[in-house]
Amino acid sequence: MNSIISNLKSSVKLLKEHKPLVLLSASIDLLFLFVYGFVFSMVFSRIGGYLLELYNLMMESPQQIQGSLLGKGLFSALRATPEMSFVFNKLVIWFLVLGAVIYMMYSVFQGISWRISYRIIGKKIAYSRFIVKFALVNLFWFVFYIIYQIIDYLFDLNAMIAGNMDLGQSAPGLSFIAFMLWISMFVIGYFALISYTLVMKHRVIRKSFGLGFKKFKVLLPAYLTVLAVFFVINLLLVLSSRISPVVMFALGMVTVFPAMTWARVFFGIVVDKQD
Numbered sequence: 001m002n003s004i005i006s007n008l009k010s011s012v013k014l015l016k017e018h019k020p021l022v023l024l025s026a027s028i029d030l031l032f033l034f035v036y037g038f039v040f041s042m043v044f045s046r047i048g049g050y051l052l053e054l055y056n057l058m059m060e061s062p063q064q065i066q067g068s069l070l071g072k073g074l075f076s077a078l079r080a081t082p083e084m085s086f087v088f089n090k091l092v093i094w095f096l097v098l099g100a101v102i103y104m105m106y107s108v109f110q111g112i113s114w115r116i117s118y119r120i121i122g123k124k125i126a127y128s129r130f131i132v133k134f135a136l137v138n139l140f141w142f143v144f145y146i147i148y149q150i151i152d153y154l155f156d157l158n159a160m161i162a163g164n165m166d167l168g169q170s171a172p173g174l175s176f177i178a179f180m181l182w183i184s185m186f187v188i189g190y191f192a193l194i195s196y197t198l199v200m201k202h203r204v205i206r207k208s209f210g211l212g213f214k215k216f217k218v219l220l221p222a223y224l225t226v227l228a229v230f231f232v233i234n235l236l237l238v239l240s241s242r243i244s245p246v247v248m249f250a251l252g253m254v255t256v257f258p259a260m261t262w263a264r265v266f267f268g269i270v271v272d273k274q275d
Contacts, residue, residue: 007269
């Protein structure tokens with residue numbers, strides 16, 4: 001507990017000493033959010049069209065779909081006819097396209113933000129070299145992002161189909177998969193955050209897992225501290241929305257994005273002391 005408080009004080013002190021860099025990092029995070037939203041909406045509009053087409057095809061053969069859904073599960077139901085199989089394959093391709101676009105955007109924008117956090121801590125690394133290394137590390141984690149997105153949308157589609165067909169239940173095992181997916185994302189987030197603080201190290205992923213397990217008594221509380229801070233901020237935003245959307249927006253601007261920079265600096269300090 002004392003080490004957490006000490007690292008909290010150190011991170012806040014560094015942010016105060018590097019206010020221009022904090023502002024720059026927060027601005028990049030804000031820009032990433034807008035660009036991400038714009039690009040995501042463009043690509044997902046195509047995905048949404050295929051999802052609607054797939055749903056309509058399933059509604060044209062309810063008995064066949066119901067048999068596949070209850071007997072073999074959702075994946076079999078989604079490919080019950082040649083037409084549905086064609087649309088489903090298109091969906092998979094567009095999900096991969098979406099993942100690739102987000103991967104490139106995330107690697108560039110967040111690579112710059114993490115590089116700034118390194119600078120705040122006192123590490124000087126060339127931007128181009130850092131972003132390349134960050135992108136390579138991030139490639140491993142984005143595989144899980146693609147899996148998460150696909151299962152998440154399939155889960156929603158399953159719930160819609162089950163409701164319209166009055167099946168009274170989801171496809172077998174899908175609820176358990178969704179629950180395990182959330183647990184997995186929590187664990188992956190822990191190791192991914194460690195890897196981002198070790199970007200310039202040799203064999204980053206292996207070292208991240210090794211350090212994450214070996215020093216979990218220190219790193220896990222730090223990770224939970226970061227999550228707790230954003231939970232509190234989210235709660236404040238929800239409460240402020242009851243007052244006014246303008247108040248919520250203003251509060252979000254002055255809390256969320258600086259907090260993202262703080263989280264990188266704070267966790268970077270913690271990992272540096274354990275590495």
